[in-house]
Amino acid sequence: MVEFEQKLRGNIAVSVNPLGRKQQVLNHIDHVKSKGTFEGPKKVLIIGASSSYGLATRISLAFGAGADTIGVSYEKGPKSERNLGTAGWYNNIAFKEAAGKEGLIAKNFVQDAFSTETKQEVIDYIKNEFGGKVDLVVYSLASGRRTDPETGETYTSSIKAIGEPVVGPNINMQKEDYYTETLEPATEQEIEDTIKVMGGEDWELWLKALKEADVLTEGVLTTNYSYLGSELNHPYYGHGTLGRAKADCDEKADTINELLADINGKAQIVVATAVTTKASSVIPFFPVYCIGLYKVMSEKGTHETPIMHMDRIYRDMIYGDKPEYDEEGRLRPDSWELDSDTQAQTKALIGELNEENFNTDLTAYALFYKEFSNLSGFMVDGFVEKEVTIDELKAMEY
Template sequence: MLKFEQNIRGNVALGINPLGCKQEVLNQIDYVKNKGTYQGPKKVLIIGASSSYGLATRINLAFGAGADTIGVSFEKGPKNERNLGTAGWYNNIAFREAAEKDGLIAKNFVQDAFSHESKQEVIDYIKSEFGGKVDLVVYSLASGRRTDPDTGETYSSSIKAIGEPVVGPNINMQKQEFYTETLDPATDQEIHDTVKVMGGEDWQLWMEALKEADVLADEVLTTNYSYLGTELNHDYYGGGTLGRAKADCDEKADNINELLTDINGKALIVVATAVTTKASSVIPFFPVYCIGLYKVMAEKGTHETTIMHQDRIYREMIYGDKPEYDEVGRLRPDSWELDSDTQAKTKELILKLNEENFNSELTAYDIFYKEFSNLSGFMVDNYVDQEVTLEELKALKY
């Protein structure tokens, strides 16, 4: 029988608990079901569907709005006892099983979403087995590398400052350390490459391919998640390479809106709030911001996990009656985070942190660490330890 151990290197999770991943998916499904149903899209394509924002979006739309879904992601299954695959592999399986149990279509494409071949396979499936058209396309792909499907050149992203180095506090969860880090400024090439990987180019390629294939319904909506942050993280996020990539998404949204004019479609940038993801855990300084922010928001009753945030975005804002848009038309569910009192208290708290108190009751380190662990199937609510063999895991079908 397999034993699952949480193994962390720095702020990167190496170990996984496949059964815990399944329970976490079921917990998120229960959250949505307990909120009841709402009127939303019925045929949805989610690019980047296996974890964090993408997974939570898929769960919300399926079990809240009754949507059939297609999920595209690049994950790996189990090979041996030391390599059990990725958490997203098991998330995909758990979601499909639960959705099909409720009579919903839940097709998983596990492959490189950046390739032309993947786009064509999804299009062929929509035409042959998914009713011919989709009414919502969610782009939630997070990757550190991207191969341009036309040139074959591979680009790698860099999380760096622009112009001047940034110095600030960070956390090492593996060593339980609070330390000072220096973030070097990016070169022009690193800025360019980060935009190629994390910008909106692939989103636009997907929408062009779907439009050309005539698989987009009239009044189709496509969403892409962004993050702008505040003055507390501007130097390393909004003012860094990540910010340049997000700005490129804004530009590509304009291009997509023009592309969809004749079918009355819309491209919408959703500026999400700070949540715990595998990506946010490794952004320099960001964990410190999170443990301060979460403490303040938890006390105010406004802290959200990914499923809580996505449920509010789609149930209340996009398909509900409580939308909040900024002056350029972006949806702003991050308004709770940007609340002036919340930001002032977060700043005050962060300034008090040191190596002695960063993981004490003064902060929300416990919340951040638990949510980080949940991503790999550990510290999951309602989880009951079970026995499973490698062969049983290998027999699971995505």
């Protein structure tokens, strides 16, 4: 029987509980169902669908709006009791099983979303087995590397400052340590490489391919998730390499809007709030911001997990009657995070933190750690331990 043990390397999870992940997917489905149904898209393509924002989007649209979905992701399955694969692998399986019970189509393409071949395979599937067209394309891909399909060159992103070093506090969850970190400035090449990986180029390539293949409906919508943050994290996020990549997505949205104009399509940048994801745990300084922010927002009743946030975005804002836009036309569900009193309290709280109190009830460290653990299937509400063999895990079909 396989034994599941939570293991970390710094702030990176290096183990997974497949059964815990299944329970968490079911928990998210229950959350959406508790909100009732809403009118939304019916044929959805989600690029980057296996975890965090992409998975939450897929769950919300399937179990809230009754959408058939295609999910594209790059994940790894189990090889041995010591190598059980990635959490996203099991998320795809759990989602497909649950969607199938509801009579919904849930097709998983587990392969490189950056490749031209994957784009063509998805297009062929839409044409031949998915009704011919999609009415929503969600781009939620998070990767540290990308191979350009035209040149074959591989680029690696960097999470760095721009101009000057940034010094600030960070957390090591493996050691439960609070320490000072220095984030070095990026070179021009590192900035450009980060834009190539995390910017909007691949989003644009997807929409071009889909448009040319005539698999987009009249009035199609495509969304891309961004993050701007506040003055508390601008030095290492908005004003760093990540911010440059997000700015490129803004520019590509304009290009995509021109591309889709003749079918009345729209590209929508969604500026999301700070939530716990695999990425947020490894962005320098960001965990400290989160444990302060979450404490304040929890007390105000405005803290959200990815499923809560994505369901609100699609149910209330994009397909509802409560949208909030900024002067750039971006959807701003992050307004709860950026509330002036919330930010002032967060700033004051972070200013009090040190190695003695960062993991006490003064902060939301325990909440952040639990949400982080949930991503790998640990500390999941409602989970009941069951025996499973490696052969049973290998037999699961995505």
